[in-house]
Amino acid sequence: AQRVTQPEKLLSVFKGAPVELKCNYSYSGSPELFWYVQYSRQRLQLLLRHISRESIKGFTADLNKGETSFHLKKPFAQEEDSAMYYCALHSGNTPLVFGKGTRLSVIA
Amino acid sequence: GAGVSQTPSNKVTEKGKYVELRCDPISGHTALYWYRQSLGQGPEFLIYFQGTGAADDSGLPNDRFFAVRPEGSVSTLKIQRTERGDSAVYLCASSPLSQNEQFFGPGTRLTVL
Numbered sequence: 266a267q268r269v270t271q272p273e274k275l276l277s278v279f280k281g282a283p284v285e286l287k288c289n290y291s292y293s294g295s296p297e298l299f300w301y302v303q304y305s306r307q308r309l310q311l312l313l314r315h316i317s318r319e320s321i322k323g324f325t326a327d328l329n330k331g332e333t334s335f336h337l338k339k340p341f342a343q344e345e346d347s348a349m350y351y352c353a354l355h356s357g358n359t360p361l362v363f364g365k366g367t368r369l370s371v372i373a
Numbered sequence: 374g375a376g377v378s379q380t381p382s383n384k385v386t387e388k389g390k391y392v393e394l395r396c397d398p399i400s401g402h403t404a405l406y407w408y409r410q411s412l413g414q415g416p417e418f419l420i421y422f423q424g425t426g427a428a429d430d431s432g433l434p435n436d437r438f439f440a441v442r443p444e445g446s447v448s449t450l451k452i453q454r455t456e457r458g459d460s461a462v463y464l465c466a467s468s469p470l471s472q473n474e475q476f477f478g479p480g481t482r483l484t485v486l
Contacts (some may be wrong), residue, residue, distance in 0.1 A: 269415075308376070308418070309464065309477040351415050360406070360429060361475065363415030 267292045269354050272365035278342050286337040286367050288326075288352030293304050296356040298328055299334040301363070303349040312337075312350070322346070345360045375399070377478035379465050385484045386455055394450040394481045398467030407440055407476060408464040416464050417420050422448060455485045 268291045278284050289294060300312040313321045315328040315335060328339045335352060352364040378397040380389050396426035398405050408478055418432040422442045430440075437455075442448040452459055462482050466475035 270485045271415075274413075298486075311474050332394070351475075356430070360418035360421055360432065361416075362418070363408075365413065367413050 267296070267354055267356065267359065267362045269352050269362050269364035271350075271352055271367045273367045274365070275368045276371065277370045277372060280344055281341050284337075284339045284342045284346070284351050284369065284371075285354075288335045288337065290333050290352075290354050290366060291332065291334065291357060292333075292354060294355045298326070298334075300324070300326055300337050300353070300354055301351045301362070302319050302349070305348070309351070342369075344371050344373055346367040347371045376412075377465055377476055379463075379478040379481050380480060382479065383482045383484075385486065387486050388457060390455050390485075392410045392452050392455055392483065394463050394483070396448045396450070396451075396465030396467075396478060398446060398448070398465070399469075400446075401446070402467035402469050402476070403473075404468040404470065405442060406468075407448070407450050407474075408431055410462045410464055410468065410480070411441050412461075419450070423483060455484050457481075459483060460485045 270289045289292045298315045301309050302312040324339045328335050349366050351366045353361045356363050378394045406421050407419040412418045420430040420440045421428050425445045437453045440450045462480040464480045465478040468475045
């Protein structure tokens with residue numbers, strides 16, 4: 266069965282510090298991985314997807330098939346990055362499977 | 374343009390009652406998804422429509438849950454004989470093609486007393 270694990274419920278970092286939100290998945294095939302973000306009082310929205318290989322708001326994520334990971338990284342955290350972050354997996358005709366989420370708190 | 378909208382934003386009901394939750398997808402989006410998000414959890418898939426038909430309803434927890442999309446646009450999630458465990462935020466999302474980026478609505482917070 267497909268599963269997405271985000272081991273940290275809460276991650277607190279100081280402004281300007283590097284950020285890494287961990288995501289591990291279990292799936293034997295070739296999945297498509299996403300990061301969704303939910304800012305305070307806003308709806309869930311796509312942050313980035315692994316196939317696009319782009320940097321959004323300074324965030325990047327690399328799919329590591331050997332480690333089955335898709336960690337989200339940003340070199341210098343900003344206060345406006347504070348939000349809930351969800352890693353999600355999709356493959357073939359299966360629906361999106363979300364992790365439980367990590368709340369990122371950036372402290373000024 | 375308008376995003377995905379959901380009504381009501383909040384619904385409080387009593388155990389055993391019937392509720393309907395509505396989702397208006399982005400115009401032209403053929404795929405529509407329902408998720409349920411309980412406290413401290415990520416969204417959990419319920420059902421997915423491609424056009425008018427339910428392409429995958431494997432996430433519906435039991436036969437008290439049912440969803441329709443009769444004209445391929447608006448969708449209604451129906452819950453019969455509600456139970457306290459049904460309390461959650463129900464999210465709707467739409468996408469222009471199956472399994473592309475999903476655009477989420479604000480959710481309906483359902484509370485069953």
